[in-house]
Amino acid sequence: MSERYVTRGFVGRRGTEDGGAGDLRGRTPPGQYLTSDFPVLSAGPTPRTPLDRWSFRIEGLVSGPVEWSWDEFLKLPARDWVVDISCVTKWTHLDMRWRGPSVDTLLESVDIDPKAAFAIAYADGGYTTNLPIDDVLNGQAFVAYEYDGKPLAPEHGGPARLVVPARYFWKSAKWVRGLRLQERDEPGFWESLGYHNRGDQWLEERYSGD
């Protein structure tokens, strides 16, 4: 149905959340609503890997895989990020403040094979998600270990999660442990269960076929 059906009696609450600032609606992707909460969504129990057994790897089509321990990871150049996050379950939270190294910083430690076109993020608990490498370079993605000035809580993906603000939040893999670079695309967990392969919230790419 291309023409939207007007719902009898529906007015909505538009504008009430922006306090007159006016620009917040423009920062809210289609079909999303603004929240100041940080809802938790995950498909199973929260994994708990002790920090002394934690590591982060870059592997696949690279000149030699690199792996950092937790202490080494914290010594990588990091910065603060203030980004808007949209979850496919419809909430958008503006100006979320994170800290961690960019994916660019992580990839500086390896030579990438020119054939590499996709990054598969993999996480404790077996979760995976796929991204074109072009979507995670040039400051478009980072690995966060702090949220709002505090260590990232386990239920939010701590000790560290990938954050890709320009995609629905399932692409921001919680409990991330590495990136595997490969030539071939490979749908991850939700991408194999009916969710969109790319997940651009401004194009409302929620589900497969959108």
Next chain:
Amino acid sequence: MAAPIQWQLATVTGVRDETASVRSFTLSMPAWPGHRAGQHVDIRLTAEDGYSVERSYSIASAPEAAAQPGGSVEITVERIPDGEVSAFLHDVVVPGDRFEVRGPIGGYFVWEAALGGPLLLVAGGSGVVPLMAMLRHRAAAGSGVPARLLYSSRGGDEIIYRPELDELAADGSGLGVVHTLTRSQPPGWTGYARRIDEAMLSEVLRPLGASARVFICGPTALVENAANALVRLGLPAAQVRTERFGPTGT
């Protein structure tokens, strides 16, 4: 690429109060493709000037109940104070109203009788809705898979689907329903009267054993605590599937 999940114009054909703040809506669909128990739908409401909002709601009805011409699904919605969509559904919508719906959505928090069991369902508040779809499916499919529902409500009058749960638990198919009432208990209440914890889960799980498939749905703290406790009790994490109702579920 898969075919898009199309928006359809659903007609409300039934409205039923479940509790003082929870109401079920039967949505008659022009072309419902069928669903699996545990999946949800998206709803889109549009105002005269084009302003529109979307929300997701779990399907409460069994797949078997959708098999009318075109198909229908039932959703059960808790009225959230100031909820832009839930308050509209409660305060305005009457049978005959129409709005856009698409689905089914979600392929992980799903149970089918063919998957077998035993089955442990853990619910908090309106988190019972997708689990009710599983129990209705279990009954409609004639499944005798051993199953238990551990259901946390604040008080006895906030238990959603209570009469139907009582019937299902008494039908001899091997379903047990265990309530816990966390804030207020009726006189003579002998059941659990505290939040779900590891000891409670251990007792409820015992007759099912460690091979139980688990589905947990409710507020974040309940889901987090229950899932962690079940892993500590020895269930493999892969057997525990979760769905969460955050505080923003308006």
